[in-house]
Ligand SMILES: NC(=O)C1=CN([C@@H]2O[C@H](COP(=O)(O)OP(=O)(O)OC[C@H]3O[C@@H](n4cnc5c(N)ncnc54)[C@H](O)[C@@H]3O)[C@@H](O)[C@H]2O)C=CC1
Ligand SMILES: CC(=O)C(=O)O
């Protein structure tokens with residue numbers, strides 16, 4: 001198969017979808033790998049290194065779209081690429097379609113085979129291609145929250161961890177999955193007072209065994225959130241209903257009760273966000289203020305730490321890329337249920353229920369297309 005590694009074009013997105021070591025593995029499996037010129041620069045990998053590991057360096061995205069059987073990106077295709085997508089072409093990347101109606105409609109029209117990293121799912125319910133970036137984003141969420149608490153950044157001027165003799169800040173994390181747990185670890189490590197909320201008692205029981213004593217674990221209810229949010233310095237949105245639009249859990253009314261200059265970090269923004277007042281921002285312009293509360297809603301947070309994220313992402317994607325390339329998408333989906341879950345829009349059909357439900361479109365189970 002011919003594989004195309006495109007240069008990311010989203011604002012300030014410096015990741016790349018495959019490391020040179022990944023290219024070597026694909027070559028060992030008998031595939032051709034086209035890498036767009038300068039695709040890896042932001043992650044510390046130059047064209048000469050890719051070439052040394054067996055990649056063919058290609059000048060334009062147009063040539064890659066024209067030649068590749070499978071396209072790989074990190075982020076979703078952007079409008080400048082829409083016309084280049086070919087019928088039957090495999091697109092393997094983060095898509096987050098339940099929060100992207102235009103993109104969903106475009107992919108339906110193109111009849112491409114769109115496999116989303118974020119909905120590939122293992123038998124235990126975990127999301128192996130979302131996990132590494134959720135680890136990064138969860139850890140970053142606290143760095144960003146701490147930074148924007150500084151008065152020079154628009155915050156109310158508190159050091160999140162405090163110092164001896166002065167109270168630390170209070171962090172509320174909504175959702176105790178991968179993002180939430182990683183955010184909690186960082187916030188606890190800094191010495192903040194941390195509240196972690198989830199709807200799953202089993203998850204809270206597990207976390208109570210592994211989290212330090214400055215992490216308080218509570219079941220999520222709107223009234224608990226309303227109470228905590230009025231006292232919080234940093235609130236992190238970290239909920240997920242896989243593949244579906246995020247529920248709006250924190251309302252504008254709750255925001256009004258918050259301290260001016262406190263900070264919301266809505267990591268769930270890529271699925272639409274879990275605060276009523278969230279809208280996607282970019283690394284170039286990451287924050288805005290509503291009701292005096294700083295909102296950080298960057299949909300590709302890991303893109304700012306590409307040296308960590310690119311390697312972590314390839315570590316997770318590569319076994320799946322190898323399987324899809326070696327077997328073709330149909331056989332790979334027939335034989336591996338994890339990959340079947342990744343099917344979002346295939347040959348003009350919406351094959352992921354959360355996406356179909358988000359837009360009232362017809363849901364076509366992927367099994368009927370294999
Ligand atoms: N902005 C960015 O750059 C990035 C965003 N993300 C996003 O972060 C979000 C969270 O991802 P993960 O932690 O990997 O998901 P996860 O599936 O590991 O965790 C989600 C947690 O939310 C909980 N939950 C669901 N509904 C809830 C509710 N109503 N109240 C409280 N908890 C609830 C679930 O029980 C689960 O524990 C996703 O939308 C993901 O796409 C992930 C990486 C980067
Ligand atoms: C998960 C995701 O959307 C990201 O890493 O950008």
Ligand SMILES: [Mg+2]
Pocket residue numbers: 094096270299300301
């Ligand atoms: Mg995202």
